[in-house]
Each structure stands twice: as structure tokens, then as C-alpha cells.
Amino acid sequence: MREKKQILIADDEANLRRVLGAQLQRDGYDVLMAEDGEQALATLAENHVDVVISDLRMPKLDGMQLLKRITASQPELPVIIITAHGTVDTAVEALKLGAFDYVTKPFDRTEFKNVVDKASRTAELRQREGEMAERGLIGQSPAMLSIYSVIEKVADTPSTVLITGESGTGKELIARALHEKSSRHDKPFIRVNCAAIPRDLIESELFGYEKGAFTGAVTSKPGRFELADGGTLFLDEIGEIPVNMQVKLLRAIQEQEFERVGGIKTIEVDVRLIAATNRDLAQEIKEQRFREDLYYRLNVVQMRLPPLRERQGDIPLLVEHFVKRFRERLKKSRVVGVGDAAMEVLLAHPWPGNIRELENVIERAMLFCDGERIDVGDLPPDLRVTPPSSPGSHAAVASARRAEIDEDDDEDLGEEPTASGEIGLKELVREAAAKVERELIVRALQQTGGNVTHTARLLKISRKSLQTKMKELGLREARED
Ligand SMILES: Nc1ncnc2c1ncn2[C@@H]1O[C@H](COP(=O)(O)OP(=O)(O)OP(=O)(O)O)[C@@H](O)[C@H]1O
Ligand SMILES: [Mg+2]
Structure with a gap:
């Protein structure tokens, strides 16, 4: 740089x-x-x-x-x-x-x-x-921008990075970006999925084995640590590693040396370690399923990936990214994007499966889409109605009220003519308010399973004015009450 x-x-x-x-x-x-x-x-x-x-x-x-x-x-x-x-x-x-x-x-x-x-x-x-978008990492939310700046700072250091985050938030993608941005990028990036290896095979997977070390060891074989020499070893789902293996792992990380199973020769490696987990390791430590010393050794730099619901602003960008990707893969060149109503549904969904879920939803919707834009009807049915306990719904109602107040204030501004017919503040405010209003109505509708009477009560407006607004905003009634 x-x-x-x-x-x-x-x-x-x-x-x-x-x-x-x-x-x-x-x-x-x-x-x-x-x-x-x-x-x-x-x-x-x-x-x-x-x-x-x-x-x-x-x-x-x-x-x-x-x-x-x-x-x-x-x-x-x-x-x-x-x-x-x-x-x-x-x-x-x-x-x-x-x-x-x-x-x-x-x-x-x-x-x-x-x-x-x-x-x-x-x-x-x-x-x-x-640069991150070129690596397939999409997002402009403050949370993602700060992730990018951490990547920038730590990528080319030998420090161990612990990536935490719910399932589907992009932990593996970030691990790869760290490797690609380091001077080790032309050396191997080796991923070990600790959850997928049977307990009694983990040691030989990580450290390799010598011929005759156990029944079936007819030749000797290097482990992942050796394969990653000079490069990056990514220990995915580190929370799943058995406690007895954690001691050996700690030594290998600390000393950068180990022995193969059944071997006596000490092997030295130069490996940069990245670990990821969707578990709460602090809790695992309390319950004695994870060693505290290993935790501190791994947690030199921690990157917490935000769940998608905490960065809703990135949803349209991600959607655009996936539409582009699947247009090619699925040979659906006719589909150019997502319709407004469908986008509202996508924005309102809580995304428990995070980006992976969004990716799958877009893939499915592209398959169903016959027009140029993905429509609400192309989305999976369970997305169109969110269970009543969805997070943020109370906040939604609270800010709905605020939005109403703002609208009144807007009227009080009076009709200020703007210089030479430019788009004025008033119009911008109106547009923004309409967008917020729409989002809140969609959320409330989902919360009530599409029941207009309940939605109106929730939003503290009359049923009639809710229906008028829904019509204006092009929202269909999912179900008559
Ligand atoms: N910021 C992002 N921009 C674009 N695509 C992303 C982003 N983050 C994740 N993805 C995509 O979402 C999917 C899930 O990402 P990834 O496998 O890295 O998540 P994970 O956190 O490792 O999930 P798990 O805990 O389930 O293993 C992948 O297809 C990945 O390409
Ligand atoms: Mg993963």
C-alpha cells in the first residue's frame, strides 16, 4: 500500500x-x-x-x-x-x-x-x-467496513485470528480473504473441518502418521499442519475439537512443531493459523468443553461477523450479487433483479441462516421466476410470513409511530420553494418516509400473518387507511380476516 x-x-x-x-x-x-x-x-x-x-x-x-x-x-x-x-x-x-x-x-x-x-x-x-468485492465479499455496512479494515491490518501478520459468527455469516470467506491478502497467498490454504472428522482420527488428520502407527497405516502420511507449511491452516468449527486433542493442538500452535502419530521425529512448520466457530467459546470454557489456554492462544485477534439481520442495509447489494451469479449459472439471463415488493419481504426477513440462506433463497427464486424481476410469489412461502416472535417487531411499531410524527413535522415545514427546481429536502424526506413506511407495514403484516385488522391495530392506524396505504404501496393482502 x-x-x-x-x-x-x-x-x-x-x-x-x-x-x-x-x-x-x-x-x-x-x-x-x-x-x-x-x-x-x-x-x-x-x-x-x-x-x-x-x-x-x-x-x-x-x-x-x-x-x-x-x-x-x-x-x-x-x-x-x-x-x-x-x-x-x-x-x-x-x-x-x-x-x-x-x-x-x-x-x-x-x-x-x-x-x-x-x-x-x-x-x-x-x-x-x-477489492473485497473482487474477492466475492459483498457489503458496505459499517460492520462490514470495519471487518475489511481489520482484514487489511492483520492479513499479513503471523497472528492467529479467531473468526466467530453465526452459521452462514461468511467465516470461511473471510478466512480465505485473510490468506489471499497475506504474503502467503501463493502457498497452500488448508481447511480442516473439525466437526466432520471422527474423534479418533483428528490427531492423524492434523499431524499425520508413520507407517505402522495403527492398523491400516500401511504407509506414512503427512497431516494438515505439514501440508499447510508456509501457508495458512484454517481450523473450521474449532469448538468441536475434543478436549484431549486441544492440548496437542495448543503445543503445535505455540511451538510450531509436533510429531506424527507413531513417529519420534519432531517436525517443524511455519503455519499461520485461522480458527472459526459458531459456538460461544466463553460458554464452552465454563462448561469445560474448551480449554481456556487454547482459547487465549487462538483469540489473539478476534473477528466477529455480524448476523445478516444486523446489517440489513447490505441485503440489496447481496441480492444483486447473487442474482448476477445465478443468472449465469442457471442460464436465466432474462432475470435482471428483484421487484420492490419482493425486496421488502427480503428486507423484513430475520435470516437465521444468514447469507447462506439468502443465497439459497435467491437461487430458488431465480428458478421460479418467469419474468424479468423476482416477485413475491417466487419466494419460498415460509419467507412471506414471519412467525409472530420475530425480533425487531416492537421496534418496528415504535419507529412506525415516530415515522408518523415525522410526517406531521414535514407538513409543518410548509412549501419552501427550492432553488431552480432542484430536488428539495422536502421531497427527499417524503421519499425516505415512504420507504420506511413501507418497510414497517410489510414487517407488521408478516408479524400478524397478513391479517389486516391486526396489522392496523399494531400500527395504530385505521383498517381503512392501512388498506389505502397497502394499495398505494402495491402490497397485496395475503389473507382476508
Ligand atoms: N460478505 C459476503 N458477500 C458475499 N457472499 C458471502 C458473504 N459472506 C458469505 N457469503 C456466502 O455465503 C455462504 C456462506 O458463507 P461461509 O461458508 O463463509 O459461512 P460460514 O460462516 O463459514 O458458515 P458455517 O458456520 O455454516 O460454516 C457462502 O456461499 C459465501 O460465499
Ligand atoms: Mg463455515
């Missing part, structure tokens, strides 16, 4: 370039300069740039055109627009086109620095996210 972030300044005023450039260098950035938009594009083609700062009025290619070209070719690259005082309209226009932010001349030094620092942090996050 680069030490310093590189910033491109595009401005036709030599003096401004010089002053800004000097300031950015003092703030710890590397700086590239361009006199016009064309030069800026040429510089971008040849250099890695983290942030662009561009004036609007420039010869050849102006700032707005430059912005358009950048958002089309490198949408992850943040562009900060420089505007003269009193040209807020153009600044707003630039933001709509995808500019990261704008600064007005004359510059306030601190404000300028803040905007650039923020853009550079954003650039880093976006680059990292892009």
Missing part, C-alpha cells in the same frame, strides 16, 4: 495550484497538478490518484465535464469541486453529478483540510470495498 495519498489538483490558475499544492503537501499528501481538464484526464490515466480537486471553469474540458468523465470511469474516486463564492447552484449541480463535496473560494484552511481528509478516507474505504 502507498504511504501517502496522492491528490490531483486541476485548476488553470497557476497561483492557486501552487498555494493549494503547498498546503496539501504540508498536510502530508503527495500532489499532482493539471492546468485543464484534458491534462487532468491524462494524469489520471497514468497515475494512481486518491482524490481529485477541480476548478469548474477551465479551458478545453471544464470541471463539470471532467467530473462526468471521472464518475463514468472511476466512480469510486472522490472529486472535490472548487466554486467561486455565490455559485451555489453549480455546486449543487456538481453534487448531483456525483461530486464528493465542494469548497468555496476564498478557502478557509481548516475547512479545506477537513474536506480533503474526509475525501481521502472515503477513497480508502471505497478502494478497499472494491
